[in-house]
Amino acid sequence: MSSYAIGLDYGTNSVRTLIVDTQSGAEVGSSVWNYAHGEKGVVIDPKDPNLARQHPRDYIDGFVASITDALRKASRVKDFAPARVIGIGIDTTGSTPIPVDREGNPLAFSKEYAHDNAALAWLWKDHTSFAEAAEITETARKLRPNYLAKIGGVYSSEWFWAKILHCKRSAPAVFDAAYTWVELADWVPAVLTGTTDPTKLRRGICAAGHKAMFHASWGGYPEEELLEKLDPALVRVRRSLPEKAYSVRDEAGRLTKEWASKLGLPEGIPVAVGAFDAHIGGIGSGITPNVLVKAIGTSTCDLMVAPLEKGIADIPGLCGIVPESILPGNFGMEAGQSAVGDILNWFVESVQPGGKEAGSHASLTERAARLAPGESGLLALDWENGNRTILVDQRLTGLIVGLTLHSTPAEIYRALIEATAFGSRIIMERFQEYGVAVDRVIACGGISQKNDLFMQIYADVMGKTIEISRSSETSALGSAMAGAVVAGKGAGGYDSFDEATKKMTGVLPKRYVPDPKRVETYNRIYALYRKIHDAFGTRDYQENLFDVMKGLLAIRDEVRGL
């Protein structure tokens, strides 16, 4: 008789519930609910392209709707019954902090702030706080350089403290009304377990360590001296935060009677501490030391882990190296690209190239696949949403070079894919430069399962065989695994992630193997990518760029046999 665990996965536009057989990893029920507010779930401001918020109401409506529907679907599976669900795990986007009152209620739920964008959840891709991020970096560089070393050397506008500081300055009434700020990944477990007192809420190490400068070596969240220097009002926020953070192996609490009844689940089943979608997706992809897991979607997250006992050096430009933030028992290392699928979506949906039928992803992909590496003479920088790793600079922008009057939408589309692949290679090489060997690359996320061309380009650009995670929902699967682990072996789950990983994860038979000839061409183009990457993305590069256009044309003409 099987047991089941639920994974709840909060993405940028929707939330998914996945119900998984804890013994086989079989996914028996799945349901997606699209957020109701804003544009595709994101509240934007036409006047400020940096703003991206979400309404917390969608988070609650979303788990009710998607759990209910997933249970209904799972009921078609003979063996399944809601009573056999043994635990719940949760993952979300992040850093997505929510201002809440003393009772843990989002300010957006109050009448007073119902129409104030600052009272909403500050979605990961909100970049309004770029000035504050730069200020935090500067201030930490002087006062606490060791803080920065753990998060890649630069504090990002996507992160916790930058957003709170920007709220203090741009919407002081909201800042004053907020008792504290809670990451979405911590807030959903609190709701499900009825944790109304924010001081009792268990905060996850994943969000705290990667985005909020939490580290055991300096006693948890950042010391008051640093925050006071930034703005004395931040000290109050700091004092609302706990001393300890938890990993996904830990319980956030137990499902309340009320929610159990409403959702049709057993009362009191354990709910795991939340984590970020991409991190938990590493678990769902079967991450172990020396495996690079790439979650490729609208953006990417590049994850590696290394055993705690071996220790690890700080790696500049990574989003963070945090003990147990991904896989308990290991350092979690996070890197990533701020936009990947989003760049292609922008091209297809905003630029709308190619007229009626020729401008779809499918059609552009088909034509782009007929091109050889270097054939278009195009080269792009993949910074349309800034650069997360290794430059950690949201104020960088996209670039395309090599355009001619003959450049086609399919060529540009391919160049944009290649740009993200080059960006991916830079991340891999940064790991390698700092002694983290990459023995395997496992990709997960929508693009990895849907787009052969994309994955083959990654294999050829990175010079690595790319394996694909068996599950198409690795984040939700990883969350379900967390649900199985907090439930424990006695309840039909597992006592460790080692066991859960062996039983519940796997890769597809299909894999993408690099072609030596294409690898060689891409090596040459990558050298040019590196030049413009360093010229536009760093302060000290002073080589001449005259050979970039020439080099691209030389490669193009060779490929075309001219």
Next chain:
Amino acid sequence: MSSYAIGLDYGTNSVRTLIVDTQSGAEVGSSVWNYAHGEKGVVIDPKDPNLARQHPRDYIDGFVASITDALRKASRVKDFAPARVIGIGIDTTGSTPIPVDREGNPLAFSKEYAHDNAALAWLWKDHTSFAEAAEITETARKLRPNYLAKIGGVYSSEWFWAKILHCKRSAPAVFDAAYTWVELADWVPAVLTGTTDPTKLRRGICAAGHKAMFHASWGGYPEEELLEKLDPALVRVRRSLPEKAYSVRDEAGRLTKEWASKLGLPEGIPVAVGAFDAHIGGIGSGITPNVLVKAIGTSTCDLMVAPLEKGIADIPGLCGIVPESILPGNFGMEAGQSAVGDILNWFVESVQPGGKEAGSHASLTERAARLAPGESGLLALDWENGNRTILVDQRLTGLIVGLTLHSTPAEIYRALIEATAFGSRIIMERFQEYGVAVDRVIACGGISQKNDLFMQIYADVMGKTIEISRSSETSALGSAMAGAVVAGKGAGGYDSFDEATKKMTGVLPKRYVPDPKRVETYNRIYALYRKIHDAFGTRDYQENLFDVMKGLLAIRDEVRGL
């Protein structure tokens, strides 16, 4: 009783006949004939984006059809009669050399070479000869640096000798079969005047001086030593060329009886020596010293003249400084951009942005006009077809920087227009740096009459009031003026271009005045344009480019009030 002159204007896609009243400048009949061969008149090779040829048959069919039709239309004007046509002038694209046999017949007319692209006319924008152009530049730099000084320091792949040398190497049979090569601007007058012996054909100074390294100071066409060094076979071509070249004030000959009869024109009327469309368009726009005439179409030609008696310094990067190549009695100075309207056409027709209706020039222009300078954060280099002035490098390519996930087609469209305006400013500043004052700017060509936004951006970027030529067909008008001048006062024409200019040309009441605030913003963006221009377009630039993206975002945020 009025007299009339005919201007024949050979463009890239079609030929136009314009019939002009010599006393008032009134245009009484006009007709366009689209070339029949290739794509829109251009024979291309899908395998080689550099190739662009034309079939000489179109040139003959074109004057027959368009003169006949224009005469028919002019007949509606009360005063007009074909018998009152006193002269014909001709302008064409260039350098567009045609390989011909000993009888002046294009090899394309022979059975043997009827299907050989090398036997066609080598259209100005054919760039197959880029390697030969570089070789000519290198060789001349060592042997005859004074040659290069007259043509801007670099020999272009668009020009006469590069094309002939490339034919020798890539299609030796055609090269061997060609007795000589004749510019289209010289070939059409030869046809109309029955000049079948290529050694007797009068070649125009405009093509010879700007594209074929013809200069009186070294005895006309280049000395054999230089050509022999490039390829001994070129010496034979050199020997087929005359010692003297002529200006548009000179007769090429008289209209033959046969053509007069076929076209319905008076036998024996004078046909002026031909010139390039853009150069003669300077005359049709009313060019005089210290007036910058900008012919803005698919590409641009930027023209100035300076009195012969004053002498003039060599100006690096200009396409040429040639006595009497534009306005007799003056040095003619030519600069230009390899693509302007073509860049926008590429964006609209090849990228096809914005879906169905939103992607037209009209719709994009309307939306782009609502944007303020700097608002998009985008900056482009206008090199999709290489750079003619001041870098003289056809192997440069287009670039766009500042792209974000919010960039729209209208923003990109505006950035492309701005890029061409920045390129235009670089040309103007080069004239000024070398002591040629720019007191007025007169624009002509389709875009100048059709697109307010475009012209206002040029005024704001260049910081100059832009006047617009009254005639929408300044090249054809200039050719008709040449027809009137070779006919002379006695026949109802003029004895000098001074008189013809006063009577036959003018500007529109509407003019584009720079706005100080926009000028100031564009000055800031231009400084960034200059940086990427020099970084990608020259060998020695070694400043860091980190401030380019940052600078664009800073301007953007200021403009948006963020």
